[in-house]
Amino acid sequence: MTVAVVGGGAVGLSTALALCRRGESVTVFERDALGSGATGRAAGLCYDAFADGVDAGVAADALGRYRDLDLFEPQPYVWVARNEGDATAVREQIAGMQRNGVAVKALTPTALGDRYPALDTSGIEVAGLARDAGVLDPDEVVATLAERAEENGATIETHTPVSLGSPTSVETADQTRAFDAVVIAAGPRTKSLVATVGVSLALKTYRAQALVTEPVDATLPSFYDATREFYWRPKADALLVGDGAHETDPTDWNPDADAEFVTRTLDRVEQASALTPACDRAWAGLCTATPDGAPLAGQVADGLWVATGWQGHGLMRAPALGNYLAADVLNRPNPLSEHLPDRVDPTRFDGSEEFAALDDPTRDWGG
Ligand SMILES: Cc1cc2nc3c(=O)[nH]c(=O)nc-3n(C[C@H](O)[C@H](O)[C@H](O)COP(=O)(O)OP(=O)(O)OC[C@H]3O[C@@H](n4cnc5c(N)ncnc54)[C@H](O)[C@@H]3O)c2cc1C
Known part of the structure; x- marks a missing residue:
């Protein structure tokens, strides 16, 4: 089969690699440089701490693939709640995760402080600790996936923006090329790309920000404050x-972080730890959201697939969902949960849905 993959981020490259490994002829089209979308701007958190069984299965598969590629660096993940409502939710999440076999446990604030003295645990009601979590280096992920895909026969065309002439033809600046199948993994741009062939996606875009501090002298886990978000x-x-994070127009947004974000974020670090670091660098990137928080990953027309709507969790899930999509494109057995196809079916919405991208951008999809 000849397959075009549009988008050279973690999802497009993972899908391309999985297709090549199954012997298909794959061309990746990337408008800019590889990883120039959300992937290159991601924090790199990667964990299996999901209370929902389908999510946990996807995470376990993805983490295994990242480990096989030598891209996964172990790093415990702690998440905390500071009020009774959030604490109840965290306790329920931990119980659900344990039922899924995820290596997590609840910690009291005292136990958390003993383990990580640099954390200020005052005001924390409960913490969850996921032991098998880790971090990824997004640049390494992109470079490795691209290298492996090329080793397996993929052609990667960077600085090549494309549009769709039909569901299975891709138009570059100077030609139209026909394929047996096309997979659009173009982040927020997926929506406008498939709109030209009459497919309407229930997809919104929001802008997320991050910063890196100057060096700190402390041993800390990866950390999520569910109350302070x-x-x-x-x-x-x-x-x-x-x-x-806030909702934005994917064609007109600021890739630099807001000054207010930097000030507020450093204040939060100071409140949650004994540290007072300065900001070294800061940036923004675009994430995608769907009405129910689950991605849009599957077929939308004859020969045409989409993969977007990751709700801020696309990097950590990319290798699992890329492999899933490759199997779907080739009409092979689904390698993940039998419930996944319905969960991520992009046609479960008709694209006319009204929803707010940021009702809860950090929620587990489907959880
Ligand atoms: C600040 C921030 C922190 C994040 N932290 C995490 C995290 O810790 N863990 C996690 O799992 N996720 C995280 N995410 C989310 C994660 O980055 C995304 O979910 C993931 O990278 C999506 O990958 P993708 O390949 O679908 O999209 P992208 O990486 O956006 O790739 C899409 C590509 O398509 C290309 N493209 C678009 N239009 C065209 C066209 N017409 N022709 C050709 N190419 C085109 C773009 O240039 C782009 O390179 C974070 C995101 C941000 C912004």
Whole structure:
């Protein structure tokens, strides 16, 4: 089969690699440089801490693939709640995760403080600790996936923006090329690309921000504060801290972080730890959202597939969903949960749905 994959981010490259490994002839078209979309701007958190069984299965598959590619760096993940409502939710999540066999446990604030003295645990009601979590380096992910895809026969055309002439033909600046199948993994642009062939996606775009601090002298886990709604991960000898999301127009947005985001985020780090780091660098990127928080990954027309709507979790799931999509394109058995196809079916919406992208951008999809 000849397959075009539009988008050279983690999802497009994972799909391309999985298709090549199954012996298909794959061309990746990337408008800019590989990883220039959300992938290259991601924090790199990667964990299996999902209370829903389908999500946990996808995460376990993805983590295994990242481990096989030597891209997964173990790093415990702690998430905390500061009020009774959030604490109840965290306890329920932990119980659900344990039922899925995920290596998590609840920690009291005292136990958390003993383990991580640099954390200020005052005001924390309960914490969850996921032991098998880790972090990824997005640039390494992109480079490795691209290298493996090329080794397996893929052609990668960068700086080549495309549009669709039909569901199975791709138009570059100077030619139209026909394929047996086309997979659009173009982030927020997926919506406008498939709109030209009459497919309407229930997809919204929001802008998320992150910063890296100057070096800090502390041993900390990856961390998510469910009450204050921000996260960090250790990155080399510094912290990468993120939140600050708001809905935006994917064609007109600011890739630089807002000054207000930087100030607020450093304040939050100071409140949650004994640290007072300065900001080294900060940026913004685009994430995609759907009405129910689950992605849009599957067939939308004869010969045409989409993969988008990751709700801020696309990097950590890319290899699992890429492999799933490859099987779907080739009409082979679904390698993941039998419930996944319905969960991610892009045609479960007709595209006319009214919804707010940021009702809860950090929720587990479907969870
Ligand atoms: C600040 C921030 C932090 C994040 N942190 C995490 C995290 O810790 N863990 C996690 O799992 N996820 C995280 N995410 C989300 C994650 O980055 C995305 O879900 C994921 O990268 C999506 O990958 P993708 O391949 O679908 O899209 P993208 O990486 O956006 O790739 C789409 C590609 O398509 C290309 N393209 C678009 N239009 C065209 C066209 N017409 N022709 C050719 N190419 C085109 C773009 O240039 C782009 O390279 C974060 C996102 C942001 C912004």
